[in-house]
Amino acid sequence: MSVLHSLDPFILWLIVFPLLIGMLPCHLIKKQKKTPGQVYLCGLFTMLGIFQVPAVIIVLQRGHLSALIRIMFWIAVVLSCAGFVLAVVRITKTTARDCFQLPTIKGMSSEQLVFWGTFYVMLAVQCAMSVIVMTSDGDDAYYVGQALTADVTDLVYYFDPYTGAYSSLDYRHALAPFPLFIALLARQSGLHVAVVAHTVLPVFLIVATYMIYMQIGRLLFQKDPERIPTFMILIYLLNAFGVYSRYTRETFFLTRTWQGKSILANLVIPMAFLILFAIARRTERGQETEIYEEKERGTLGLFVLLLMVNLTGALSSSLGLLLLIVLESLLLLLIAIRNKHPMLILGAILSQIPCYYFIGMYAMEKIAQM
Amino acid sequence: MLHMLNEIFTIYSQYSGTGIIMVLFFMALIYIAMSEKDRSNQTILLYGSIVLIIFIFFPLFYYLYITFVDASTYWRLWWLVPVGIGLAYAGANLIREHSLTGLMLILVILFLGGESIYSGELSGEIDLAQNAYQIPQNVIDIVDDIKANEVDEVTFAAFPPEMLIYVRQYDATLRLPYGREMLDERWSVGNGFYDQMSSEMLDFEILAEKCRYNSVRFIVVNAMKPKLNVPQDYGFELMAQHGMYSIYVFWGV
Known part of the structure; x- marks a missing residue:
């Protein structure tokens, strides 16, 4: 019973808050019918992106974990209430069916049902494996050690996680404080940080990763959605057998799921791809599609979401910011040229402000040390 | 210039391991180039991948990266190339068009090219968890x-x-x-x-x-x-x- 009770904060922070907060960016994106997956992903990245701001402030002040948790809790509550009110207003103006597109098996062929069934069974196995299999990685001494030190001492980034000695602030890691989110979950649930990082959190992160790929599949196969389950099974197989070297995204996905660099590779970068796909679709010209009435509308909302994704990238890895700048600049320039939409370049620059800001902070600190 | 290109190729070969998955990805790009009609899919998957790969192999960027960032992390730029999405997209289309043969072919290549994440040979030490902490x-x-x-x-x-x-x-x-x-x-x-x-x-x-x-x-x-x-x-x-x-x-x- 107590184990079940300690799961409540995970349900709150990793399901309820993202679902409610997600209504806000979804409203900006102006999509008529939202799937729960879209709302959830928008909310998760908005919540994590916003978490980066107080987390970095507290880290730079060498403050307390409890203060960060208090601040973040009230931010999440206020945003969730706003999201809830927005959902109620929209549902009362129309109907729930007009606002949300709930998953259904109606109209699916038996082949599709078998493929979806296979995918969900394999996904359940992958989640179960993340619980019962232990992987050994040296970087855990930093990520989990930092989170546990913050949880135990209530002081953030004050001590060297390897030895416990007092240490000066290491900007490269301090500007990407994802371990503090693990510490938050541990403190709220009463579970040990290592249990949260290694056993509980990966299940949520694995599911969230596949939700992103499912949304990418919906965009790729807009005209032929029957191919989505096959796409998902192939994505699964590539993740399960993608260890063609120790450096691949897939290697990090299941062996270091909870580490910032894995979150960058497997959540942030695919989510950035999803948004770039959506921007490419919405700014396409001269071609009527099923979402014609939504074309052009909501592109600003997508850039707001991209800003949140960049903030989440900053939360997970300092180096990731450079990767995100490269990815978004090149692809948005490409989309701008192909779709004859020069304003996208301005959108790219504005949504990358967090990247420039945190890289600037890191660079200034480096120069100051010289 | 040439030695930098050589270093970038070395990093690529370390990243690509056996190389089969990457060869398969390049074949998928050719397939997408020949068969894809959707403009946005072309933009992101085909042209996007090409632009990103050219950028990674661009010696000036490599020089700036190793000078101001860290030479030991250049391989992470390969995370930006949508290898998984591109392969799964081409694969899903092939399977749809050529049914079971396509699926079998892709499975065989996957088993030969990649390695199971749980085999532990490349992904590090892997064992059954002895406790909920996943600590020995x-x-x-x-x-x-x-x-x-x-x-x-x-x-x-x-x-x-x-x-x-x-x-x-x-x-x-x-x-x-x-x-x-x-x-x-x-x-x-x-x-x-x-x-x-x-x-x-x-x-x-x-x-x-x-x-x-x-x-x-x-x-x-x-x-x-x-x-x-x-x-x-x-x-x-x-x-x-x-x-x-x-x-x-x-x-x-």
Whole structure:
């Protein structure tokens, strides 16, 4: 019973808050019918992106974990209430069916049902494996050690996680404080940080990763959605057998799921791809599609979401910011040229402000040390 | 210029491993180029991938990256190339058009090209979890034992190299005279205590000196290692034995 009770904060922070907060960016994106997956992903990245701001402030002040948790809790509550009110207003103006597109098996062929069934069974196995299999990685001494030190001492980034000695602030890691989110979950649930990082959190992160790929599949196969389950099974197989070297995204996905660099590779970068796909679709010209009435509308909302994704990238890895700048600049320039939409370049620059800001902070600190 | 291109190719070959998955990805790009009609899919998957790959192989960017960032992380740029999405997209289309043959072909290539994440050969040490912490049980037992017998306000303990990454993941109140940084030659600055703890022959006379200097109350050593001298002669007392590891308490602090 107590184990079940300690799961409540995970349900709150990793399901309820993202679902409610997600209504806000979804409203900006102006999509008529939202799937729960879209709302959830928008909310998760908005919540994590916003978490980066107080987390970095507290880290730079060498403050307390409890203060960060208090601040973040009230931010999440206020945003969730706003999201809830927005959902109620929209549902009362129309109907729930007009606002949300709930998953259904109606109209699916038996082949599709078998493929979806296979995918969900394999996904359940992958989640179960993340619980019962232990992987050994040296970087855990930093990520989990930092989170546990913050949880135990209530002081953030004050001590060297390897030895416990007092240490000066290491900007490269301090500007990407994802371990503090693990510490938050541990403190709220009463579970040990290592249990949260290694056993509980990966299940949520694995599911969230596949939700992103499912949304990418919906965009790729807009005209032929029957191919989505096959796409998902192939994505699964590539993740399960993608260890063609120790450096691949897939290697990090299941062996270091909870580490910032894995979150960058497997959540942030695919989510950035999803948004770039959506921007490419919405700014396409001269071609009527099923979402014609939504074309052009909501592109600003997508850039707001991209800003949140960049903030989440900053939360997970300092180096990731450079990767995100490269990815978004090149692809948005490409989309701008192909779709004859020069304003996208301005959108790219504005949504990358967090990247420039945190890289600037890191660079200034480096120069100051010289 | 040429040597930089050579270095970028070396990084690519390290990243691509057997190379089969990447070859398959390039074939998928050719397939998308020939068959894709959707403009946005073309933009992101085909042209996007080409632009990103050209950028990664661009020597000037490589030069700037290794100068201002870190040469050892350049391979992470390959994370930006949508290998998985491109392969799965082409694969899903092929399977739809050529049904079972396509699926079988892709499965065979996947098994040959990649490696199961749980085989552990490339992905690191993988084992069944012994507890919910996913930390080796012997480390937990040893740390619990030390905590149950601590005598100082702040307990310092020294561990053998193979335990360094785990100890403070389980208990962050323990202080270590050296940590995981010793295991990576890029960060290690040399530490006499660590050198003694990791040497083939344990010299308790030197270990006593190191313990005294670092205020270390407990040391954990591999009991199988030969000892140059008798621990008890230098202020150590055997406190407990956990499998192949012995915990000594040092009374000379």
